[in-house]
Amino acid sequence: MWYYLIKRLLVMIPTLLGVLTLTFLVTQFVPGGPVENMLAAIDGESARTGVEGGASGGGWSYSGRQGIDDQQIAHLTSLYGFDQPLWDRYIQMLGNFLVFDFGESYFRNESVWSLIQSKLGVSVSLGIWTFLLTYLVSVPLGVAKAVRAGSRFDFVTSLLVLTGYAVPGFVLGVLLIVLFGGGSFWDVFPLRGLTSDNWDDLSAWGKVTDYLWHVALPVTAAVVSSFALKTLLTKNTFLEEIRRQYVFTARAKGLSERRVLWKHVFRNALLPLVTGFPGTFIAAFFTGSLLIETLFSLDGLGLLSYESINSRDYPVVMGSLYLFTLIALMTKLVGDIAYVLIDPRIKFDAVEAR
Incomplete structure (x- = not known):
């Protein structure tokens, strides 16, 4: 019985590893990641501000994605960790999950x-x-x-x-x-x-x-x-x-x-x-x-x-x-x-x- 329990506990390790690996790969290559979502949110906020400014000042100030420069995009990419190589992010994730450290939410400002x-x-x-x-x-x-x-x-x-x-x-x-x-x-x-x-x-x-x-x-x-x-x-x-x-x-x-x-x-x-x-x-x-x-x-x-x-x-x-x-x-x-x-x-x- 104890041999079976130990064997089952050991089998859980590759199972968890497989689930995490597959999900990690999907999240890395699926379109519309967190950087794109944040840029879209900035676009929406800029458009709203431009509309309000245009209504009150008599002009149109929003110029779409042109208002977001490369430095801001690089900052967002670094903020979410996507500036690191894929393998480094994967190893870091496994190490953190081993001690139940799931990191911080991207958008909720909470662990x-x-x-x-x-x-x-x-x-x-x-x-x-x-x-x-x-x-x-x-x-x-x-x-x-x-x-x-x-x-x-x-x-x-x-x-x-x-x-x-x-x-x-x-x-x-x-x-x-x-x-x-x-x-x-x-x-x-x-x-x-x-x-x-x-x-x-x-x-x-x-x-x-x-x-x-x-x-x-x-x-x-x-x-x-x-x-x-x-x-x-x-x-x-x-x-x-x-x-x-x-x-x-x-x-x-x-x-x-x-x-x-x-x-x-x-x-x-x-x-x-x-x-x-x-x-x-x-x-x-x-x-x-x-x-x-x-x-x-x-x-x-x-x-x-x-x-x-x-x-x-x-x-x-x-x-x-x-x-x-x-x-x-x-x-x-x-x-x-x-x-x-x-x-x-x-x-x-x-x-x-x-």
């Missing part, structure tokens, strides 16, 4: 690590609730559907979860806003932030209820579409296990149906659910969070990454990607370890037959 920390709370809040509710609802529902397979309950719940799966999260979010966010019907839930402005003045219980009041709509929009896959997977896995011989033997010994299901069947049916654990965890935290955060005015990592890509803020892009990749690899490792905890018969290291 990348501080930016990620400030946005992490929103994504963690949405991710934890989405992840927990997915398993807390889908697993018991899947077991109930397996026990009542073919019944009206099975048909109705399948219809509901598949309908939720078919509706995109942002569409459901718009519907929730229209219904309960003061759109056209009831003004019940707030639509901005995770807490109210008077958060510091609330009691402990008041803070809990205020937080739950704010996250109710975004969590609902994010979690509904994730029920179907886990519910149907749980149902099918339980149906397969229920038909095995050891279940008939346990029932013949007089064990209660509840004990058979939750002590014997559940343990064996848990492996496929653990297999999907890493993917569900990562999806809950990062996949689809951009639309939900934008829709409900939540300033999280999804929105930060999107804005950084648009503005070519490469330190933020690289730092966020590095962190996401590391979390994904560690989560996959935790999922593999969970296999052994659930079923000790699983061995990672094959033994050669003699």
